[in-house]
Amino acid sequence: MNNIILTGFMGCGKSSIGKKLSYKVQMTLLDTDKQIEKEQGRSVSEIFEQDGEEFFRDLETECLQKLLEEGTSQVVAVGGGMPLREENRRLLHRLGTVIYLKVSPETILERLQNDNTRPLLREDASLAEISHLLGQREAVYESTAHIVISADEKEMDSILNKIKEAVEQYAAGNKRT
Numbered sequence: 001m002n003n004i005i006l007t008g009f010m011g012c013g014k015s016s017i018g019k020k021l022s023y024k025v026q027m028t029l030l031d032t033d034k035q036i037e038k039e040q041g042r043s044v045s046e047i048f049e050q051d052g053e054e055f056f057r058d059l060e061t062e063c064l065q066k067l068l069e070e071g072t073s074q075v076v077a078v079g080g081g082m083p084l085r086e087e088n089r090r091l092l093h094r095l096g097t098v099i100y101l102k103v104s105p106e107t108i109l110e111r112l113q114n115d116n117t118r119p120l121l122r123e124d125a126s127l128a129e130i131s132h133l134l135g136q137r138e139a140v141y142e143s144t145a146h147i148v149i150s151a152d153e154k155e156m157d158s159i160l161n162k163i164k165e166a167v168e169q170y171a172a173g174n175k176r177t
């Protein structure tokens with residue numbers, strides 16, 4: 001399937017880049033966190049608080065399975081923990097081209113300050129805490145992705161152009177092989 005899947009750490013810009021990218025490539029956008037919140041009628045924080053992380057992870061897997069069954073092709077922004085499960089990594093690869101939006105811990109700190117919507121990262125998390133969690137996940141993000149895009153810069157158009165070009169090149173390469 002031809003979904004363009006945006007992965008990466010909390011605060012790397014998956015949702016905002018996803019929104020702009022979906023206009024640019026004229027595909028609809030699906031944000032797995034928002035989809036889960038809609039279906040559950042409660043926020044991600046409430047799901048973590050009331051039913052725990054494993055329950056939320058099950059919902060994430062179900063969300064990917066439904067997308068596969070539906071067979072649509074869209075821009076899909078996934079929660080930062082989605083690639084952590086092996087099953088999810090397999091589902092993501094079946095869904096389409098996986099892009100890792102790579103940002104530095106400093107960028108994450110700047111973007112997530114005063115944001116209390118992430119149950120796994122307090123709003124006053126230090127640079128060391130962010131670096132530690134990112135360090136634990138980095139290899140998974142890298143190895144799951146077909147394409148890695150550096151997304152530290154603030155210039156959105158430049159990031160969007162980089163993504164579009166890389167996806168086109170990747171698709172052309174796949175056709176040749």
Ligand code: S3P
Nearest residue numbers: 009010011033079080081118119
């Ligand atoms: C999580 C990231 C969040 C959300 C949940 C868990 C994670 O999504 O799915 O809070 O484990 O990294 P964002 O990456 O969109 O913040």
